[in-house]
Amino acid sequence: MSTSEKTFLPNALTTNPSISRRTFISTATGTLVAAAGLAACGGSASSNDLNSTSGTITIWDRSGDLFQVFDATKESFNKKYPNIKVKHVAVDVDAKLPSTLATGVNVPDGAFYEDNNLPVLAAKYYDITDWIKPYTKDIVPFKLRVNTYNGRIVGIPWDLDPGLLYYREDMLQQAGVDPQSIETYDDLLTAAHNIQDKFGPKVKPIHLEQDPGLTQLWVEMFANQQGVSMVNEQGKLQLNSQPYLNIMNFLKRIRDENLGTRAVYYSPGDIAAIEADQVAFYPWAIWAVYGPELLFKKSKGKWRAMPLPAWTKGGTRAAVMGGSSFIIPKKAKNPHLAWLYYEHLVFSPEGYRAVYGPNKIYPGGLNTSMPSYLPALKEPLFKNPAGLGDQDLWQVATGTVNNIPGNFTYATWYNQAVTYFGTNVQRMLDGQMTPQQVLDKSTSDIQTKLIARS
Missing domain, CATH: 3.40.190.10 (Periplasmic binding protein-like II)
Structure with a gap:
């Protein structure tokens, strides 16, 4: 690059x-x-x-x-x-x-x-x-x-662009967290608490995205993992549904339990927090390998990748982001x-x-x-990328491919929806909305301001 x-x-x-x-x-x-x-x-x-x-x-x-x-x-x-x-x-x-x-x-x-x-x-x-x-x-x-x-x-x-969970292998080892124990998103929260207990409250182990557009893309990765997208093949809105509520509840728990480093993906502030050993988990697309490879200095070689956690035990750990x-x-x-x-x-x-x-x-x-x-x-x-300690990233990523849900549709108004959905998720992270309010408000806005006017 x-x-x-x-x-x-x-x-x-x-x-x-x-x-x-x-x-x-x-x-x-x-x-x-x-x-x-x-x-x-x-x-x-x-x-x-x-x-x-x-x-x-x-x-x-x-x-x-x-x-x-x-x-x-x-x-x-x-x-x-x-x-x-x-x-x-x-x-x-x-x-x-x-x-x-x-x-x-x-x-x-x-x-x-x-x-x-x-x-x-x-x-x-x-x-x-x-x-x-x-x-x-x-x-x-x-x-x-x-x-x-x-x-x-x-x-x-x-x-x-398979979704993966990037993690700091050294921090998990010091906190006694076995990566293999992180099978679900609940397990991820538990692991984050264990890391915070080990390293102190300044460490907020999970990346929490701050840009509205990237937030929407990120949420769609979590949605794809559950077999849904903002609209179905017929164009009907699916935001106000249990899969999206699962995602909102998860993000709100990261915020409420003080487990998230909220920053724009690989912005100067995000990189500074990563290099200060304040971030241990980065659930993102495969393209986040660019950070350990070319952006990070102090933590280069200390990162590893694994499949995303599942939403329910035994559920799929695969998704696409972008x-x-x-x-x-x-x-x-x-x-x-x-x-x-x-x-x-x-x-x-x-x-x-x-x-x-x-x-x-x-x-x-x-x-x-x-x-x-x-x-x-x-x-x-x-x-094998040196930024991941020469881990076999190819094997990790290809191991998820057969389980990626294929039921996904982009709406014609997808980019315009950032003004409503992506922004409302950020308002929730600001403490201004509840998870259900995000889905209710976003559904109403998209239906009246995008779908009805198209």
Whole structure:
């Protein structure tokens, strides 16, 4: 990751529109694009196309380290398709793509896009259902679901961001806490109390997110773990439900029992608290490994990762937090050529090894996300991170994949809901609302101000 990106926060859901998850972790710069002309074939491109396809595709991606990683994949792609030129352009995708698709002027052949943004422009994406059909059985169900609209697949699933519990192994050892004893979120609270008893009240062991946008993303990880999302597949609100009440009660207990270090993810204050040994647990996406790897100094190598605790004993310990995909606009000039590139990038060993394996940009490989294509998970693609004491992060993360609930839907108004839901969760953490009031108020606001007006 470039030094210019280290001060930013992840996800386009934050209250600051210039802050995005991918800007921060550089973890998914979708590059290459488009797809179309194969519709008559009813499937993905075959080997017969190798010498008969030619043209130029324009692929939009964000600038940064991953732009260079994806750019380097063109060499292996052109060994297969020597007559397809990839014009790789660095743009602010979030800012430029919506207006470009709306006007239909200078539309790229493909672009990277955050999963939470996908539904807003879904009607303007190329239907790739037939092309991707040979691969669908091997794509993580969660990722296939968020790229499906009106029963058709309109996006190419790329990265998978499993939720994990990062913890300070040395602090747990000194407090006599066995990580294996943390099977549920109740167990996590008990472990946090034990650590606080050992190290004193200044230690508030569990990270408690303070940014409204990241809070909403975080809560959705906990919701996905319980098999729900803010809306169901029919678009009906599900906020006022037991799974979300479980989450609110858990967060409020962290606050009320003085167990939470409340800070914005990897902000200066958050890092300072971590380096002062005040934080021992960080339930977050895999991309939080960036902290132990590149941000933390004093505690580097002392962190470890494990599956999330379960909401009920024996329940699933797997979930997703964030993610991104690739889209091919309907008005792309060469959609079928862009599909060939994405097919190479996402579904071929040469493609996903080039992205996730050791390279000039990431000598140890890209470890802040994982492929969502199951065959790519059969071999470790990145090295054990030194920030986790050379722990086998690949094994820990892939061990959760088969248990990730696939029943998840992003609403078209997801980002706008931060003003209501994400903000109300913060009000609860300020002591201004109860868990039930958060759900009641957020449901009412979203229903009247977002759904009814859409």
